[in-house]
Amino acid sequence: MARFVLRRLLQSCVVLLGVTLVVFLLLQLVPGDPVRVALGTRFDPQTYEALRARAGLDQPLVAQYFDYLGRALTGDLGVSFRSGRPVTSIVLERLPATLSLAVTAVVFATLIAFPLGILSAIRSGSFVDHAARVFSQFGVSVPDFWMGIMGILLFAGVLGWLPPSGYVALTEDPAGWASHVALPAATVGLVTASILTRFIRSSMLEVLSEDYVRTAEAKGLRTRVVVLRHVLRNALIPVVTVVAVQLASLLGGVIVIEVLFAWPGIGRLTYDSVQARDYPVLQGAILLVAALFLLVNLLVDILYARLDPRITVR
Amino acid sequence: MSDRAVLAVEDLTVTIGTRRGPARAVAGVDWSVRAGETLALVGESGSGKSMSVLAATGLAPRSARVTGRVHLLGTELTGLPGEDRRRMRGRHVGFVFQDPMTSLNPVLTVGRQVTEAGEEHLGLTRRAARARAVELLDLVGIPSPAERVDAYPHQFSGGMRQRVVIAMALACEPDLLIADEPTTALDVTTQAQIVELVADLQRRLGTAVVWITHDLGVVAGIADTVAVMYAGRILEQGPVDAVFTNPSHPYTTALLAARPDPDGGGDELVTIQGSPPSPLDLPAGCAFWPRCPVRGAARCEHELPPLVPVAADHHVRTFYPHHTDGGVPT
Ligand SMILES: Nc1ncnc2c1ncn2[C@@H]1O[C@H](COP(=O)(O)OP(=O)(O)OP(=O)(O)O)[C@@H](O)[C@H]1O
Ligand SMILES: [Mg+2]
Numbered sequence: 001m002a003r004f005v006l007r008r009l010l011q012s013c014v015v016l017l018g019v020t021l022v023v024f025l026l027l028q029l030v031p032g033d034p035v036r037v038a039l040g041t042r043f044d045p046q047t048y049e050a051l052r053a054r055a056g057l058d059q060p061l062v063a064q065y066f067d068y069l070g071r072a073l074t075g076d077l078g079v080s081f082r083s084g085r086p087v088t089s090i091v092l093e094r095l096p097a098t099l100s101l102a103v104t105a106v107v108f109a110t111l112i113a114f115p116l117g118i119l120s121a122i123r124s125g126s127f128v129d130h131a132a133r134v135f136s137q138f139g140v141s142v143p144d145f146w147m148g149i150m151g152i153l154l155f156a157g158v159l160g161w162l163p164p165s166g167y168v169a170l171t172e173d174p175a176g177w178a179s180h181v182a183l184p185a186a187t188v189g190l191v192t193a194s195i196l197t198r199f200i201r202s203s204m205l206e207v208l209s210e211d212y213v214r215t216a217e218a219k220g221l222r223t224r225v226v227v228l229r230h231v232l233r234n235a236l237i238p239v240v241t242v243v244a245v246q247l248a249s250l251l252g253g254v255i256v257i258e259v260l261f262a263w264p265g266i267g268r269l270t271y272d273s274v275q276a277r278d279y280p281v282l283q284g285a286i287l288l289v290a291a292l293f294l295l296v297n298l299l300v301d302i303l304y305a306r307l308d309p310r311i312t313v314r
Numbered sequence: 315m316s317d318r319a320v321l322a323v324e325d326l327t328v329t330i331g332t333r334r335g336p337a338r339a340v341a342g343v344d345w346s347v348r349a350g351e352t353l354a355l356v357g358e359s360g361s362g363k364s365m366s367v368l369a370a371t372g373l374a375p376r377s378a379r380v381t382g383r384v385h386l387l388g389t390e391l392t393g394l395p396g397e398d399r400r401r402m403r404g405r406h407v408g409f410v411f412q413d414p415m416t417s418l419n420p421v422l423t424v425g426r427q428v429t430e431a432g433e434e435h436l437g438l439t440r441r442a443a444r445a446r447a448v449e450l451l452d453l454v455g456i457p458s459p460a461e462r463v464d465a466y467p468h469q470f471s472g473g474m475r476q477r478v479v480i481a482m483a484l485a486c487e488p489d490l491l492i493a494d495e496p497t498t499a500l501d502v503t504t505q506a507q508i509v510e511l512v513a514d515l516q517r518r519l520g521t522a523v524v525w526i527t528h529d530l531g532v533v534a535g536i537a538d539t540v541a542v543m544y545a546g547r548i549l550e551q552g553p554v555d556a557v558f559t560n561p562s563h564p565y566t567t568a569l570l571a572a573r574p575d576p577d578g579g580g581d582e583l584v585t586i587q588g589s590p591p592s593p594l595d596l597p598a599g600c601a602f603w604p605r606c607p608v609r610g611a612a613r614c615e616h617e618l619p620p621l622v623p624v625a626a627d628h629h630v631r632t633f634y635p636h637h638t639d640g641g642v643p644t
Binding site (some may be wrong): 210211214216218219220221225229230233234237280307308309310 | 364371400401402403404409411413416417418419420421422423430431434435466468479482485564
């Protein structure tokens with residue numbers, strides 16, 4: 001197992017290297033001169049050249065890339081064009097907000113989707129099943145920002161139970177964090193839950209028709225044991241991937257929701273740095289998201305191997 | 315050994331609700347099996363063999379409606395709450411299904427799968443159940459069972475998996491073993507070994523066996539009684555010797571003739587022309603009539619022949635029990 005993890009980590013590093021290259025090249029293709037934008041109306045040729053030289057933009061591309069890579073390896077991702085602060089700290093500052101929103105949303109989603117998906121599969125055609133299907137249809141077809149606005153109107157406006165927006169760090173004030181995260185997490189979580197419910201339902205249904213489920217029933221096991229031990233364990237294998245993909249995509253930041261709820265996460269940061277053509281910050285944000293994505297993938301692979309004994313880890 | 319039947323079904327019918335209407339999978343069958351005895355259910359694919367044993371033990375699909383009476387060890391199962399039926403089934407009946415590649419759960423160790431019935435029905439502790447699993451794996455001839463108990467199904471060959479399934483079925487020392495084509499998915503050598511294994515276990519444990527098969531050779535070898543099914547009904551049933559030496563239904567005759575020569579002569583396979591009727595649309599008369607070589611009076615087409623005795627315990631469902639040679643009755 002340790003060797004497997006090590007090998008996968010190495011692979012991830014190679015992928016990450018590729019990501020740096022792609023991001024670097026892509027940003028070269030984007031029209032617009034960041035230094036010019038950063039200077040705005042204060043433009044004068046001397047400062048312009050000086051800034052360009054400081055950012056290394058007067059060097060050939062290959063040199064720029066290796067220079068960037070070399071410094072990135074030491075944790076230095078450059079400085080923001082806009083604020084002049086180190087990119088690494090700007091990006092890392094945003095991590096807790098995004099991480100806590102993504103994890104809360106996924107936990108919320110699984111808490112809804114698992115019972116609902118399982119019930120609707122084992123009682124297919126029942127009221128619960130129909131309700132679950134309406135719910136998933138609703139969740140995937142209604143835009144998340146609209147749900148967010150409705151949530152704000154209802155829980156912050158009419159009922160006044162929750163703050164309409166804003167962020168409080170979990171480490172500073174857990175209760176404040178919880179009340180602030182509830183609405184955005186529920187909004188994002190509902191969408192995730194409806195995708196998951198569908199997936200769990202169909203995965204369960206597929207396993208329910210397997211011969212070994214009939215074998216388990218033939219043994220006279222309780223329904224609960226058949227469903228949890230025999231069906232769910234198998235149905236979970238493909239579901240894990242979907243949960244991971246959902247989590248990974250939330251870790252990339254949910255731009256609309258973060259903007260709507262004034263949530264200072266990575267999505268918001270990406271949005272702002274695109275607006276400001278703040279390339280170093282954008283690069284940093286993408287790199288971080290890619291790293292998180294790879295990490296989630298690695299965890300999924302490990303989980304997979306644990307769930308399915310047919311997968312041998314070498 | 316008592317004379318009482320371990321499992322007896324009376325007038326069992328199974329109607330499955332399908333999108334194209336109700337399908338009569340089993341249309342009124344009676345059979346029973348006593349301790350130490352083997353009943354063979356034979357018949358073409360779709361004749362309702364599996365459905366009749368599944369329905370009898372409460373394993374029919376949810377879309378199925380089951381009527382009739384089922385006695386397991388003298389207890390009437392029909393009308394019993396599902397929970398009680400589940401307990402009776404787990405405690406007293408063991409199942410071996412057709413395909414050992416799919417009938418074991420891929421994510422649980424074979425030991426876990428062998429022990430769970432014992433934990434559920436005999437209240438064995440995890441540890442006692444495990445010891446019992448090793449014992450059972452040994453009993454069914456799995457080499458080094460103490461190590462293999464922690465292996466997963468994919469680490470076994472087809473024949474070994476079927477042995478695991480048999481061990482699983484025997485976990486609670488059932489009074490009845492139901493084997494639904496347990497050798498169909500296996501190669502010939504392994505088939506013979508599995509048949510021998512079950513026959514041997516039956517002799518040692520005194521279990522009653524219901525053996526569903528297409529293989530009439532196996533029937534002749536291990537069964538005491540046989541029921542020939544066709545389109546959800548029994549066309550002929552009785553002691554194996556009587557039915558094989560004196561087949562009294564044209565269908566049985568045809569089945570026996572269609573049997574490949576066991577001595578391996580280059581004989582061509584005799585097949586029965588045509589195919590069985592759809593369970594969605596069973597005829598009022600004899601379901602075999604359109605394919606019947608006898609094809610007697612129009613009576614067969616419209617009137618269901620009753621099951622009549624031709625000898626002691628030997629029954630046949632035909633108007634013409636003696637015209638089995640293809641001669642047209644007048
Ligand atoms: N789940 C189901 N839904 C609808 N019809 C079914 C279902 N299961 C079985 N049937 C129908 O019931 C009839 C009897 O099926 P059964 O499985 O008992 O046949 P069988 O004699 O065991 O055949 P085989 O030799 O192929 O196993 C068939 O016509 C089949 O199409
Ligand atoms: Mg069958």
